[in-house]
Amino acid sequence: MPDVLRGIGVSPGLAAGPVARMSPPPPLPDARTVTDPERETATAAHALEATEARLRERAAAAAGEAHDILDAQSMIAGDPTLRDGVIARIKDGADAPHALRDTFDEHRRTLEGLGGYLAERAADLDDIAHRAIAVALGLPMPGVPDPGHPFVLVADDLAPADTATLDPDRVLALVTERGGPTSHTAILARSLGLPAVVGCAGALDVADETTVTVDGTTGQVRAGVDEEEAAGVRERAADERARLAGGSGPGRTSDGHAVDLMVNIGSAADLAGMDLTDVAGVGLFRTEFLFLDRHDAPGLEEQVAAYSEAFRFFSAGTIVVRTLDAGADKPLQFLGLPDEPNPALGVRGLRVARDRPEILDTQLEAIALASANTSADVWVMAPMVSTQPEADAFAARVRHHGLPTAGVMIEVPAAALRARRFLDVVDFLSIGTNDLSQYTLAADRQTGDLADLLDPWQPALLELIKGCAAAGQDAGKSVGICGEAAADPLLAPVLAGLGITKLSMSPRGLPAVRASLAGYTLAECERLAAVALDTGDAAEARAAVIDATS
Structure with a gap:
């Protein structure tokens, strides 16, 4: 029998297909002794500048809400206060990746303490931090997987920089373990017309290539369905798209x-x-x-x-x-x-x-x-x-x-x-x-x-x-x-x-x-x-x- 998972449907529609899970960001290695603070400072500065530039590129390629969200993220990466905090930590002996991590963590705690709109943006800092740290380590930032066929994307949560650039021809639906109805994942999924379920406990336990069905209205995800059930959902989804188009x-x-x-x-x-x-x-x-x-x-x-x-x-x-x-x-x-x-x-x-x-x-x-x-x-x-x-x-x-x-x-x-x-x-x-x-x-x-x-x-x-x-x-x-x-x-x-x-x-x-x-x-x-x-x-x-x- 298929496993039935329940979350919150935040973007309507039906989809069926194999799962592809988002990879986690590269882990932060152990701290190391700094022998050249100027080099660490240059590494950190380059990481922030490269992250800002990449986010601005994605913002320029997006429109509407996606553009606004990504533009705001690029501003965070380019914030002089953030850069000053990183430099101060390097002067105190931290290497570039740990200086970045600690500074972003401090800003995150500040935003969470402020509440309201700014607290909502605290989660965005994690994605910016992961991107900057990956640059500082000389590692690629994991992006949306590409299994070579259309898939249902499953993640702990999705950053705006990833969600805004999803290709609806490849990504059939989104399922995340975290997030809520007003999260950026929800807002951008609706703007892309992708069925989406957030707050779905157990989603990450579903193995890659497992066939699932997703109902973005009811919030139900059925994992391990057979091809007959999946085909039925695809047929219903196609009928619904045709009805809406008319x-x-x-x-x-x-x-x-x-x-x-x-x-x-x-x-x-x-x-x-x-x-x-x-x-x-x-x-x-x-x-x-x-x-x-x-x-x-x-x-x-x-x-x-x-x-x-x-x-x-x-x-x-x-x-x-x-x-x-x-x-x-x-x-x-x-x-x-x-x-x-x-x-x-x-x-x-x-x-x-x-x-x-x-x-x-x-x-x-x-x-x-x-x-x-x-x-x-x-x-x-x-x-x-x-x-x-x-x-x-x-x-x-x-x-x-x-x-x-x-x-x-x-x-x-x-x-x-x-x-x-x-x-x-x-x-x-x-x-x-x-x-x-x-x-x-x-x-x-x-x-x-x-x-x-x-x-x-x-x-x-x-x-x-x-x-x-x-x-x-x-x-x-x-x-x-x-x-x-x-x-x-x-x-x-x-x-x-x-x-x-x-x-x-x-x-x-x-x-x-x-x-x-x-x-x-x-x-x-x-x-x-x-x-x-x-x-x-x-x-x-x-x-x-x-x-x-x-």
């Missing part, structure tokens, strides 16, 4: 209830070459990438140019711009914010404007000027809003700059619980399910052992979404979702049944979500929503909806 039109249920399907972007470059047919617009324009890795804030003219370029892609669509989502958990040097004991609960998002209002005002002025140059319908929303007075003040500020449509993100339970009051003063709500999950379930997004609590199928999260959607229906205003949950085709009809009117996601997710919505009437969506809410946890909710749709 779908077109705007987002709607089978009886015509509209659910706008939109895309998430970080810059105009993400829209270049994208098929925008039947796309209602941009549901999340993350503007912070314009601000990263700078000593000074971008000026008014630079911002106007960047926003105008993106707005021109949607001359007849809606573009929802999120103002700067930064702060102590995403530190920007020019903000000059003090260190905090818990940045995830500190000065971030809209709260930055308390001390630096000019940053927000310049951004709003730039958005208004860019909007005047295009016929796009530009909406503006603020992140990390907790109270109605905050929402009211932000909306007034937006309108003062001549922008007619102001909204807020719902990322904390306080905002979700007061959605009706918020809609008295703003024009729309957009739910960020990643942060709302973290704060509702009190589970740090970077803690792999708690990945099940961050699953967007958690009934408590669905209950908060339902309350926000009901408030929107009563007020006659839009309530959408721009977090990772929007791209789940099994969850899409549930969200529609809860009353959500807009779903924004990576472009790769659009066909599956469109097809899923088209398979149900609004009444059936509402029934599925009720089924999901009447369960105890995420796994039970997902299973109950699968049973109800089979």
Whole structure:
């Protein structure tokens, strides 16, 4: 009988094929006595420079979220503070590989202690460290295996530099022992359209060339299946791809209830070459990438140019711009914010404007000027809003700059619980399910052992979404979702049944979500929503909806 392994399905789809496991990075040898510190310093510096250059090459070859993630990693490798720490350790007698390892470990502990967004990035440091140490040792960094045929890639976890460059023609699916729904592996797997299961205990015990089936929706992995079962899964997967390829039109249920399907972007470059047919617009324009890795804030003219370029892609669509989502958990040097004991609960998002209002005002002025140059319908929303007075003040500020449509993100339970009051003063709500999950379930997004609590199928999260959607229906205003949950085709009809009117996601997710919505009437969506809410946890909710749709 096949072994059945269970993890968290984070990228939908079916696959079957032989396993190929990712090799571990080269081991760190025993420390050695340093006789030439200058040579060790040169070795370490070359290792960091080569790692930075390689990551920048991969970033340049990638697009969308993959480009943004790899670009951020290259910045870490080139951080002067990191280099200074390595040099200091070499002066104290460490050889280059151990100086690199110890310095990266120190930075990792610092990020983990900061929590929030930065703690999520701590795991990325390990991959950068492994790459730099391999260069310092003169060894190749193990990459994605190449068994000579298509395969299911199994790993402890996957680094962004490896995930972003996977070839979907060779890699059939991803299975990792670690990771969660908001991990880079999950985000990039969805952007590539690869079925993926994370947090799958026992995955590394499956031997290479063992035939497995992977269900990226349910999170089930069956190891040791026979060829008949594998062929059946491949046939179902092919049928599903054909069905999705044939779908077109705007987002709607089978009886015509509209659910706008939109895309998430970080810059105009993400829209270049994208098929925008039947796309209602941009549901999340993350503007912070314009601000990263700078000593000074971008000026008014630079911002106007960047926003105008993106707005021109949607001359007849809606573009929802999120103002700067930064702060102590995403530190920007020019903000000059003090260190905090818990940045995830500190000065971030809209709260930055308390001390630096000019940053927000310049951004709003730039958005208004860019909007005047295009016929796009530009909406503006603020992140990390907790109270109605905050929402009211932000909306007034937006309108003062001549922008007619102001909204807020719902990322904390306080905002979700007061959605009706918020809609008295703003024009729309957009739910960020990643942060709302973290704060509702009190589970740090970077803690792999708690990945099940961050699953967007958690009934408590669905209950908060339902309350926000009901408030929107009563007020006659839009309530959408721009977090990772929007791209789940099994969850899409549930969200529609809860009353959500807009779903924004990576472009790769659009066909599956469109097809899923088209398979149900609004009444059936509402029934599925009720089924999901009447369960105890995420796994039970997902299973109950699968049973109800089979």
